[in-house]
Amino acid sequence: MGDMNEGSVTGYMTEERIQIRDMARDFVRKDLLPLANKLDPIRGDMPRELIEQMGDLGFFGIVIPEELGGLGLGAFEFCLVAEELARGWMSASSIIARGNAGYLTVPGSGEARKEKIRLMAQGRYLGASALSEPGTGSDLSGITCQARRDGDHWVITGNKYWCTYADGANFIRVLCRLEGEDEPSGKAKTAIIPVEKPAGQLPEGVTGNPIPKIGYYGWKTWELRFEDVRVPIQSTDEAPLGYGGGGVNAAAQSLSLARAHTAARSIGLARGALEDAIAYAKDRVQFGQPISDFQAIRFKIATMATEVEAARQLLHYVCAEIDAGRAERVHTSMVKYFAAEMAERVTSEALQIHGGSGYTTLHAVERHWRDARLTKIFEGTSEIQQRIIADSLLGKPTIRGSN
Template sequence: MLVTDHLRPPALPDLPPPWHTPERESLQLQARTFAREEVLPVANELDPRKGLIPPALLGRLAELGYFGITTGTEHGGMGLGAFEYCMVAEELARAWMSVASIIARAQGLGTGLADDSRRTELLERSARGDWIGAIALSEPDAGSDLAGVRTRAVRDRSGGTDEWVITGHKRWCGNAEAADFIQVLVRTRDAEPGEPRSAGLETLLVEKERGSFPDGLTGTPIDKIGYHGFLTWDLALDGVRVPAGNVVTTGHGDESGFSGVGAWLDVARVHTAARAVGLAQAAVEDCTTYLQEREQFGHPIGDFQALRFALADMASEVEAARALYRQVAHLIDCGVGCTRQAAMAKLRASEMAAAVTTQAMQLHGGNGYTTERAVERHWRDARLTTIFEGTSEIQRKIISDEMLPRPR
C-alpha cells in the first residue's frame, strides 16, 4: 500500500553525531587539509624509496601542535583527549600512516618521572616536538607475551653511583636512532612463587641524542615491506647505564612496569584503529576516483554493478569501524575502563583495513599492483595494523578472557 504524501514522516535532519563540536570539526578540517596538501606529496615522493620523514615535516607537525594534543595547556599542549588525538591520526593516516604514527612518540611519552621539575621540563619539550621517543617492549622471544621479557636491569650503587645497568635484546623498536629517548621494558627481579609472571617488570628511560645511540647500545635496521618514513630497529643492550630515577610511570595512577604498559596500550590500540580507518578511507577515496577514470567496454568501470557494490561495502565497513573507535575514544576520555572495547576497536578496524585495501587493489586491477598508485602503500601499511599493538589473535584473547573464564 502506498503512503500518501500527507502521511509520510518528515525527513530527518542531517544531525551531527553526539560527540560533534565546532572545535573538533575545525581541528579535523585543519588536519585533513594539512594531510592532503603537505603530507601526501611527501609520502608519494619518499615512501616508494623507503625515505624518512624529513625534519621540515616534523617541524610543521610541531607548529600545528600535533605532538602535544593530549598534553595539558599548562605545559604548552592542546589539553585535548584521546578522541581528538585519534581523529587527527585518522586524517594524517589518509596520507601517510608513518606521520600519524610519529605523533604517538610524543604526547607526554617519556615524561613520567618522579622528579616533578624534570617531568614539567619534559612535558613542555614533548608538546613542542623536542622530546620525541621510541618504545622498546618486544624481544625476539617476547612479543605478544610481554610478561616473558628477559632484558635485565641491575641496580649499581658502587663507587658513589646509583644507576640501572641494562643488558638484553629488543626488537621492533621504531624510530630508535632518531629519537630523543627510548622507553625500555626491563626485568629488575624474577617473579616470586605465587606472583604473576609480569612481576618484576619496570620501564626505564634511556636518554640519548638524536641520530645516535648511547654507550652500550647498538642497533640494526629491520628491512620492512611497508611502514616507511622511519626505521624500525633490532637493539642490543650491553651495559647501558641510566640514572636510578629514570623509572617511568604512565600517568595512569602512577602505574609502572607491566600494569603501566597495559594502561598505555588501551589508548595505543584505539590510535591504531584510527590509523587503520584512515588508511581504508584513503583506499575508498582512491577507488571512487579510479572507477570514474578507468574505462572498459566503452564505459567507466564504475558503471558496472559488481564494482559499485564492492565500493559500497568498503565504504560501509569503514564507517562502522570509525563509529566504534570514536565511541571507545569517548569512553576513555570519560574515564571509563575499556580494555575490552579498545581491543574490539583495534581488531575490527585493522581487519577491516586489511580487507578494504585488498579489495581496493583488486578494483585497480593491474594498476593497483604498481608503485604508481598510492593504493599499494595503503595495502602494505594496513596489513601491519593487524600485527602491531597486539596481533588480532591477542585482541581476541583479551575480548574472550573478559567474557569467559580463562582457560587453565
C-alpha cells in the first residue's frame, strides 16, 4: 500500500516530490528494511555504511540551503522522506534530523562553519541534543545544568537525560543556564551551547550510560554528566541558533519542524504495520479460508487505512503551511498529536491481526508497535500537545497551576 493517489500528480504531490518519495521508498525496500529486520531484534546499532549511504542520497541535507551543500527543499520533502524511512526503521528516519535543521546549531564561524554544514549535508558531521534533564522534561525552564564564563571559555556542569546519539555525533547541543546572567525580567538566561567532540566517543569531561529503552533501537540514548567541560566562547555575530541567549525559546521554536517530523515518523510506522497486516491477513488461513475474508479483519484494515491517510493529508497541509511561513504552533501540535495517537492504535491493531505471531520478534510489526508508542512521548507528549491546542481555543486557564 502507498499513497491513495499512487504515482499521480495531484494536490500537494508534484512530479519532483513523487520522484523523491519513490527514491526513498526504493532505498527502504532494498536496503533499509532488510537491515532493520536483522539488527533491531538483536538491538544492533546502525552501521556507518548505512549512514553514509543515506548521506549520498541527500537525506541529511534536504532543508539545508543549496549554497551550503544541501538540496534547499522544505519541510514537505523532509517529512516525505521521513515517512518512507520510518516505514522501514524509525531510528533511520530520526537520524536524518541530526543533519537538516541541525545546521542552524553548527558551531564555528565563517568558512570553517560552512564546511561543517557541507559535511553535515553529506551525513559526515552530525549533532545530538542534550535538552532534558533527569528532573526536567517538557518544562525546559526548569533546567539546572549551568554554564559559567571563565575567561574565553564556557565551563559546563550538570546532568542531561535522553541524549540520543551522544556517542556517535560530532557535537552535542547543550541547553544551559548562564550563571550570573539573568534576563531583565529576573528569569535565568539560557543558551544552547554546542560542544564539539570526536565521533564515536563522549566529550572530554563527560561521563554517561546508555538508558535501557524498550525500543528505538539502532542507536543509544544517553544519560550524561558534564563536569567542568570547557568550551571556547564564540562571537555571537555568527553564532548558532540559541547561542547568544534565549536557549529555551530557541529550543521551542525548533519544535515546529520537529513535531511535523514526528508526525511523519508516526505515519511511516503505521503504514508499515498496515502493509504487513494486509500481507499477513491474505496469507494466514484459518477455518479453511484466509483471515482477510473475515469481516472483522476487513473492517479493522479499512479503519486503519483511513486513519493513516487522514494523518498524512493533515501532515501535507501543515508542511505546506510551514514552507509558506504560515504555520501556527497549534497546527504542528495538532498533527503531532493526531498522528502519534493514530500510530499507536494502528500498530496495535496490526499486531492483533498477526495474533500470537505478532508478539514475537519474528515479525516487524512488534518493532513498529514499540516505536509508535514513543511518538506519543518525545517532541512533547500528547498531553502537552492537547494543552497547546486547548489554550489556542479557550485561552490559558485562569490558574495554570490547576492543570
